[in-house]
Amino acid sequence: MAAVPNITLNDGNEIPQLGFGVYQIEPENTAEAVGRALEIGYRHVDTAEMYGNEKEVGEAIRASGLDRSDVFVTSKLSNAFHEPDEARRAFDTTLSDLGFDYVDLFLIHWPLPTAYNGDYVSTWKALEGFKADGRARSIGVSNFQVEHLERLAAETETVPAVNQIEVHPYLTNETVRGYGREHGIATEAWSPIAQGAVLDDPTIGEIAEKVGKTPAQVVLRWHIERGDIVFPKSVTPARMEENFRLFDFELDGPDVEAISALDKGEDGRTGPHPDTFAYVPG
Numbered sequence: 001m002a003a004v005p006n007i008t009l010n011d012g013n014e015i016p017q018l019g020f021g022v023y024q025i026e027p028e029n030t031a032e033a034v035g036r037a038l039e040i041g042y043r044h045v046d047t048a049e050m051y052g053n054e055k056e057v058g059e060a061i062r063a064s065g066l067d068r069s070d071v072f073v074t075s076k077l078s079n080a081f082h083e084p085d086e087a088r089r090a091f092d093t094t095l096s097d098l099g100f101d102y103v104d105l106f107l108i109h110w111p112l113p114t115a116y117n118g119d120y121v122s123t124w125k126a127l128e129g130f131k132a133d134g135r136a137r138s139i140g141v142s143n144f145q146v147e148h149l150e151r152l153a154a155e156t157e158t159v160p161a162v163n164q165i166e167v168h169p170y171l172t173n174e175t176v177r178g179y180g181r182e183h184g185i186a187t188e189a190w191s192p193i194a195q196g197a198v199l200d201d202p203t204i205g206e207i208a209e210k211v212g213k214t215p216a217q218v219v220l221r222w223h224i225e226r227g228d229i230v231f232p233k234s235v236t237p238a239r240m241e242e243n244f245r246l247f248d249f250e251l252d253g254p255d256v257e258a259i260s261a262l263d264k265g266e267d268g269r270t271g272p273h274p275d276t277f278a279y280v281p282g
């Protein structure tokens, strides 16, 4: 099978363009799912403090027998810990829960512009410290809108390596992606198949039939052709295999454009809006 390509980030580090997401996988099922994903060939796992399964992700990677350096691991700061001292404590806990002395990528999970006096800038400066001391090889953000990225650019030294945002055929999120492209910030597309909501779309079905692939493979390949990084989640081994087989076919330009044209703008958003999302775990 053709290898998963790497994307080079703005700090020179490389990230596999396809990974495995573990949001909404119960802790008791996580080690098995991640272990299976690693057997299939995934070498990139996307977790977060708020998913509650970092321990099990670390366990599965250790149990796989792979070298730590062979697996790219991302985690994210809980919304509960934006205040810099708390962010530092939370990052220590992430490393000890994973059982690793570094993560490949650490993200601010949400900007929370209406919480913490809107001060995600001092939170970002705490992450700059994690990069400086080598415990986060790369640092980035998630769910940042253009205005949030502009503020980091004006007030801090480090351009985020990635911005992880909701992107799928019904929310193509072109404005935020475009800002990233212009400023060297790689886009990571979360909920890449909109948790299944795009798979019955007739346009996607027709293209899938034409190229002899499944709707999920067509949508994931569309992301790959657009240059974004994806990490579909599944606890179903056959789907985990299906989602990994994206590199033995291509979509032609008109098919990529036809899928991009399914964009519904804000009506296509499935998750919270980053400007107003203010959830802070108690």
Ligand SMILES: NC(=O)c1ccc[n+]([C@@H]2O[C@H](COP(=O)([O-])OP(=O)(O)OC[C@H]3O[C@@H](n4cnc5c(N)ncnc54)[C@H](OP(=O)(O)O)[C@@H]3O)[C@@H](O)[C@H]2O)c1
Residues within 6 Å of the ligand: 020, 021, 022, 023, 024, 046, 047, 109, 142, 143, 164, 165, 189, 190, 191, 192, 193, 194, 195, 196, 199, 216, 217, 231, 232, 233, 234, 235, 236, 239, 240, 242, 243, 271
């Ligand atoms: N930064 C953020 O705020 C944020 C937010 C959301 C997600 N994420 C990240 O992005 C990752 C992926 O997003 P997501 O988990 O929300 O959604 P997703 O990957 O778009 O979809 C996952 C859902 O689709 C099903 N599925 C997976 N592969 C399928 C296939 N080939 N055919 C049919 N159904 C399939 C899964 O079911 P089964 O598991 O039952 O097979 C699951 O219900 C997350 O795990 C997380 O790492 C980040």
